[in-house]
Amino acid sequence: MPRAQTQQRGLLDSWGRRNRKHADRRCLHCGKMFRPKRASSHYCSRDCAWANNGKNQKTKPESWWVSNKGYITGRVWINGVKKPKRYHRWLVEKLLGVELTQHQVVHHINGDKMDNHLENLKVMGFGLHSCYHNKRRAIAKAEGGVK
Numbered sequence: 001m002p003r004a005q006t007q008q009r010g011l012l013d014s015w016g017r018r019n020r021k022h023a024d025r026r027c028l029h030c031g032k033m034f035r036p037k038r039a040s041s042h043y044c045s046r047d048c049a050w051a052n053n054g055k056n057q058k059t060k061p062e063s064w065w066v067s068n069k070g071y072i073t074g075r076v077w078i079n080g081v082k083k084p085k086r087y088h089r090w091l092v093e094k095l096l097g098v099e100l101t102q103h104q105v106v107h108h109i110n111g112d113k114m115d116n117h118l119e120n121l122k123v124m125g126f127g128l129h130s131c132y133h134n135k136r137r138a139i140a141k142a143e144g145g146v147k
Helices: 046-053 087-096 126-143
Strands: 016-020 063-066 071-080 081-086 104-108 121-125
Touching: 071 087, 081 087, 087 104, 087 121, 104 126, 121 126
Parallel strands: none
Antiparallel strands: 063 071, 071 081, 104 121
């Protein structure tokens, strides 16, 4: 490709064409020169940005909130992976030292979803838990009220 015939202003590539908006910068982390894509770029790569700004991001403590179903729900770090967990399941898993299977349910004995004391939690199989709640519904229906 031939060089540009007229003199160009601004940042030029090796052929003399104007095609760059931002001048080369030095990376704030490693010191390497790089071509920024935006005016706000301060690092040559994501690795440098993460190393300089968030090297301990995976060690942030878990965060909790109340879900729209009434359970305390949050995100916790398990083996370097962020996973969503319900607080009552997470407590029992920490106590037992193993992760519960999807067929195991942590039942609130007093029925209060916000009461996560260990003496109020009981691990049950999914089928047994369903039978327990269905029996309570049948009794309530027989008494005249539906729960």
